[in-house]
Amino acid sequence: MDYNFTEIEPKWQQYWRDQKTYHVENNSQKPHYYVLDMFPYPSGAGLHVGHPLGYIASDIYARYKRLRGFNVLHPMGYDAYGLPAEQYAIQTGQHPAKTTEQNINRYREQLDKIGFSFDWNREVRTCDPQYYKWTQWTFLQLFNHYYDEEQQKARPISELVAKLEKSGEAIVDGKKWVELNEKEQQDHLMNFRLAYLADIPVNWCAELGTVLANDEVVNGLSVRGGYPVERKLMRQWSLRITAYAQRLVDGLEQVDWTDSLKEIQRNWIGRSEGAAVWFPIDAPTSSVDAPTALFMGQVDPTPVPSFEIFTTRPDTIFGVTFMVLCPEHELIEKITTPEQHDEVMAYVTWAKNRSERERQAEVKKVSGVFTGAYAINPLTEERIPIWVSDYVLAGYGTGAIMAVPAHDSRDFAFARHFDLPIRQVVATEKDAISDPNTWEESLDAKTGYSVNSGFVTGMKVRDAIKAVIDKIEEMGIGHRTVNYRLRDAAFSRQRYWGEPFPIYYKNGIPCPIPEECLPLLLPDISEYKPTATGEPPLGHADVWAWDVANRKVVSKSMIDNETVFPLELSTMPGFAGSSGYYLRYMDPHNDKAYFSPEAVNYWQKVDLYVGGAEHASGHLIYARFWNKFLHDIGLSVVEEPFQKLVNQGMIQGRSNFVYRSKTDNKLFISKGLVKDKDSVTPIHVDINIVDNDILDIERFKEWRPEFADARFELEEGKYVCGWEIEKMSKSMFNVQNPDDLVARYGADTLRMYEMFLGPVEQAKPWDTKGIEGVFRFFKKFWRLYHNESNTFSICDAEPTKAELKVLHQTIKKVTDDIERFSFNTSVSTFMICANDLAGLKCNKRAVLEPLAVLIAPFAPHIAEELWHLMHNDNGSVCDAEWPAYDEKYLVEDSFKYPVSFNGKMRFTIDLPADVQQDDAVAAVRATDDFQKWTAGKEPKKIIFVPKRIINIVC
């Protein structure tokens, strides 16, 4: 029988389903191993060949681990909440649940054809109430906890309340905790809850009608749809991820990720050490009141009105020549002098109305305005002007800086533009002092020596930084501190298709719905757009109020603000559901808990996580935060959820083009005959009617009516298409659908070929050329187990040394390759092995049986078929044992030293790995070649290189 994958593959896929081959239990004598893929968002377009790349790699590893005797958890599910389904709903009125369900079914169908070893019994969907119940539950835990700085972990908010009750400190407006009313108390607690409601500057996307997180915005445009995004102050739920900033940085030390990925996360968190310093305000003409707590929850420690700045370069404080506030700074109103008032207000208004995109595009443009007020440099007691400029950001530090134009490029540009003084306080050498007004650029480097800097003059910069901070702390006007670029995560989305917040509003105070009442089900609504009054889509829901007494959702008409209250109208963002799904897989059917302690104690964490690097600053940060929080409250047992992480490279599309003549739009010119590029129009052509860049002319004519009467200028009877690497997308007709390839070559060939394309981590264009080579390999491989008349035929004879060498080499190479995730080389190894065994005409069971096991992770269907043929339909190759290799078959038995002379001054001689230096040198000296080439003279040097080579310099 020929290699008939169309018969083999569905048969074994059915067999695995029937036998529950990949069903995993949460207990076993075997060691455990958890292999996870980033679950997909089920889009309407279905899977293209890029999606399965990572799944195939992880499936190979999971199957390999199983064969090595591990109990392997390898689940799959769907990140089912998301914007596209909702956009589609707005257009068509179809319920997103329905389209999502359809898309999931399509995904499942496609995935099943590729022969993955997922335990589908553990499938999760983020939009399933049994799943999002726990997303909501976690939100409530975040709401009910605060971050205790002393213990460096999350603690129940009740502990904070207890502390506040005891402490006699004034909190708000000189009042103690016990003196505050409920609203004031709750408002105060919002400053501490890990999930909190606050007016925050958010990325508002008017087109999508929702707020977006920082990682959902690129260059001022939304990632989904590419719509403009503006900065806006809105009352929003946020997660206090910044509380975990340090632990998120530290945790990176413990995980086995690529350096580049860790670096992306470090940059995103953006830790920088420096000092917070209070600058007194010297504003005789203004009306500054008593000292106030302005930022960072700090209370002004100085006796006179002052404001706080953050700097990483406290050593340059002697070079401060002006201060700058961000346009949003609340001090502006208080300090601006009457003369400057109009100008400052005009600037602030202008700055606020600028879109994010404008602001980012005009970064180089200097703008700002003087407030008329002055600050006092606490170390020099100089009077320095306070300016306002949008180059200072509201969201970082305190939104105020001390400007040192000589040593900061932005301050330098600002000083130049407004003709402010520039003073040198750092020099590369101790006496390298010059007039900074003549400089081309500022001296920003954190090296060199302090000059003109009072008591730190002459110190190295690093020492000066330390000395100045010490001084500031001693004076009580500031302290050492760390700042992070990371912001708290905006957690509200003004849209429908997401998890509802389990929150109702009792006279403006957000209150949690009791845990026992979860899940709070997403209601059906009539329309998916925002309401006429600009409320999120959930505003359309009629039955959307919380009846506290009866603990259930009731009609909005019953709201009386006594026992029935309005529910939150926004929903959670996409990352809510994906932040803990890997934990739910451990115990997916548990309706009493997120997951049982037994389950998490058994599996612990994800050992191998495979997915795209595009999640580096989104999902992978949120999930780590989520896990750390769950760890703090005693749920997850390990702080870092993803031990090893592999980023599969993106598969780009390879588009094909035909060239239409500009003078004759029925004439298409073959690529090689196009002389002048401007005389033709390249047109994308569906890659499915092109084979190896040769156009199928008949199918092309049928493809589009306007091409039906096309004429062609051919090269040697063929029409050759041009090509280009582009993103894989429908509009470029370059989407390769895995189903078509499975139908034509089989799943095993697709799996192997995707691995053969190159290293998993590397981005690469999809190119179907070459899949034939892998397909040929399978036909050849199949023939190893069959005789000339295509009947299954293997014999039990003893294998020869040569055959054993081939086998053991293959075992060693493939094992090593899988361990280091180098699947493209293992495919090559299998090809070499098949060529060698075909050459040796080897049909011996002792060789072919281990070989079938070896290939099973890559090509499970053919492996299963051959295994059953060899074992009279008993057992499954999935239960086989991974073969071990024996070194002795890998070494040549005769100790011959193949000698070669490289034509110049030295010999290179191959040696077996374990040979000793003296033996090797003696053996070399004994050869005739040695005598001949050294002409009887003693060589200058004999260099022995461990392993295999001797170099002899004559």
Next chain:
RNA sequence: GCGGAUAUGGCGUAAUUGGUAGCCGCGCUAGACUUAGGAUCUAGUUCCUCACGGAGUGGGGGUUCGAGUCCCCCUAUCCGCACCA
């Protein structure tokens, strides 16, 4: 601008991690079997040269008996961040 990565035949890639550069596959060339082949098999295929030979891992320098691999300086491409004080 800052940070990270990469650079090898016509193409995808490999190189036992410092040891004969180009494995394996695609493509191409020639041949065999075939009515035919987008089937199968055999041989060849880094470049220059009829050949002898020579050159060769983006460019330049260095370390080493020996460098695709390590170090320094460029160049190009890709990715991340981007007024982060």
